[in-house]
Amino acid sequence: xxxxTDTPFTVAGRDFSSRLLVGxxxxxxxxxxxxxxxxxxxxxxxxxxxRTNLGQDTEAPNLLDVISPKRYTLLPNTAGCYTAKxxxxxxxxxxxxxxxxxxxxxxxxxxxxxxxxxxxxxLQAAETLLADGxxxxxxxxxxxxxxxxLEAMGCCAIMPLGSLIGxxxxxxxxxxxxxxxxxxxxxxxxxxxxxTASDAAMAMELGCDGVLLNSAIAxxxxxxxxxxxxxxxxxxGRDAFLSGRMPRRQTADPxxxxxxxxxx
Amino acid sequence: MSTPDxxxxxxxxxxxxxxxxxxTAADLVEExxxxxxxxxxxxxxxxxxxxxxxxxxxxxxxxxxxxHAIGGG
Numbered sequence: 001x002x003x004x005t006d007t008p009f010t011v012a013g014r015d016f017s018s019r020l021l022v023g024x025x026x027x028x029x030x031x032x033x034x035x036x037x038x039x040x041x042x043x044x045x046x047x048x049x050x051r052t053n054l055g056q057d058t059e060a061p062n063l064l065d066v067i068s069p070k071r072y073t074l075l076p077n078t079a080g081c082y083t084a085k086x087x088x089x090x091x092x093x094x095x096x097x098x099x100x101x102x103x104x105x106x107x108x109x110x111x112x113x114x115x116x117x118x119x120x121x122x123l124q125a126a127e128t129l130l131a132d133g134x135x136x137x138x139x140x141x142x143x144x145x146x147x148x149x150l151e152a153m154g155c156c157a158i159m160p161l162g163s164l165i166g167x168x169x170x171x172x173x174x175x176x177x178x179x180x181x182x183x184x185x186x187x188x189x190x191x192x193x194x195x196t197a198s199d200a201a202m203a204m205e206l207g208c209d210g211v212l213l214n215s216a217i218a219x220x221x222x223x224x225x226x227x228x229x230x231x232x233x234x235x236x237g238r239d240a241f242l243s244g245r246m247p248r249r250q251t252a253d254p255x256x257x258x259x260x261x262x263x264x
Numbered sequence: 265m266s267t268p269d270x271x272x273x274x275x276x277x278x279x280x281x282x283x284x285x286x287x288t289a290a291d292l293v294e295e296x297x298x299x300x301x302x303x304x305x306x307x308x309x310x311x312x313x314x315x316x317x318x319x320x321x322x323x324x325x326x327x328x329x330x331x332h333a334i335g336g337g
Binding site for chain 2: 023050063214215218
């Protein structure tokens with residue numbers, strides 16, 4: 001049996017074998033967070049930056065005790081930021097938090113009903129962050145023109161939404177995602193909207209370089225099992241993409257030969 | 265010149281906070297019980313690197329943010 005090989009997933013000059021990136025939000029507790037992320041096989045893990053709760057138990061475990069920067073490549077996000085300015089501040093805080101680590105997930109949101117990306121603020125923030133030496137993986141709409149602008153500015157990964165953050169509606173416009181994939185020289189990841197394994201497989205079959213998800217695992221009834229499902233789905237979708245699927249036909253094409261039938 | 269008895273008023277993570285005049289950012293982190301924890305400090309929207317916390321004196325009216333990592337996607 002020949003072994004099947006794949007090129008590594010490369011972002012910002014770093015190689016990874018897993019093409020599944022996961023978030024750390026919405027879990028029941030840190031034990032569940034750590035177990036689900038380990039089960040997913042993810043090597044890049046996102047987290048959020050928030051004010052320290054003052055006056056509380058300062059000995060309580062910290063997320064970074066569970067998701068060790070030694071084991072995982074941490075990807076701080078700017079979730080909750082509605083302006084370029086706040087997103088830039090958040091990235092600078094994250095860089096300080098991680099001792100100079102400069103890979104970030106930029107997301108600047110438009111409103112709290114849709115959490116849809118505000119692309120005007122996103123473009124402004126990307127410009128400032130890139131000038132400040134950050135490697136920017138950018139969450140954006142599935143607009144190919146905006147994606148092209150972000151790539152031209154120097155973002156190291158383009159991450160269009162599949163559907164609204166946390167909605168679990170899957171990939172609502174696969175045609176746009178495909179357009180973005182076909183035009184991009186940097187990795188394209190579907191980020192947001194993945195609800196179940198088939199959504200992740202679909203992203204990979206479209207030709208995405210990776211998938212970033214959080215709620216689909218954290219809000220599954222059994223997060224550990226869904227983490228495993230997502231790992232397998234991303235691998236299956238990737239292999240299906242690399243295989244080159246069979247052409248679609250309008251009519252049937254028998255798998256068993258016509259010749260030699262007993263009624264022939 | 266301030267005496268140690270004098271207090272300065274900060275805005276710390278959005279709330280009022282009093283601190284002895286002359287205190288440094290490292291003193292504040294210590295008072296909060298966060299020494300050695302994985303945090304980041306910003307004063308008036310500028311990052312204060314860990315290496316400079318002890319050399320950064322806080323002033324009346326400073327806006328201080330102390331942040332850490334939490335779960336998120």
